Amino acid sequence: MNKKILVAYFSASGVTAKVAKKLAEAVGADLFEIEPESPYTSADLNWTDKKSRSSVEMNDPAFRPAIAGKVDGMEQYEVVFVGFPIWWYVAPTIINTFLESYDFSGKTIIPFATSGGSGMGKTNERLAPSCPGASLLKGKMLNGSLSQAELETIQNWLEEIGY
Secondary structure (H helix, E strand, C coil): CCCCEEEEECCCCCHHHHHHHHHHHHHCCEEEECCECCCCCCCCCCCCCCCCHHHHHHCCCCCCCCECCCCCCHHHCCEEEEEEECECCECCHHHHHHHHCCCCCCCEEEEEEECCCCCCCCHHHHHHHHCCCCEECCCEECCCCCCHHHHHHHHHHHHHCCC
16 A cells, blocks of 8 residues: 555544554554543443533534644545544544544545444534545444454455555
8 A cells, every 4th residue: 555544533432442453553554543632531421411521512513522632744644544433323523623623635534433333324424524625435334343354355445446
């Protein structure tokens, strides 16, 4: 692979982090953790509490949680995998914050997600306005630990689309 690849991910509980690390290793990518400026607590993540931080944020599609750091040299990356847990059938709004923090014009963005049971839902529909000028590919669910066969499938898929 000649093109520079980044795997950027947000992980509330560590599950997405494990998948992101394996993916980055498999595709020879750099890794960046999307960390909220104010870390989420267990109470913040209690989706059964309508007043929890995550519930409040996800009930407002315009909400943009602040991010703690920035990717140095984002312009060098041609392909950016963006990983996250599925919250309320879409990407958490912190992913929109991340995408809106950079100019992704001419770049390829490939979402991947982890979930306890739901699919990608309307993820791409909600992310597309946050990355104008980018080629936003259909995302993939990468739950659990990636098997060697799954990693090879990802590598083959990247080769098929020219990466």
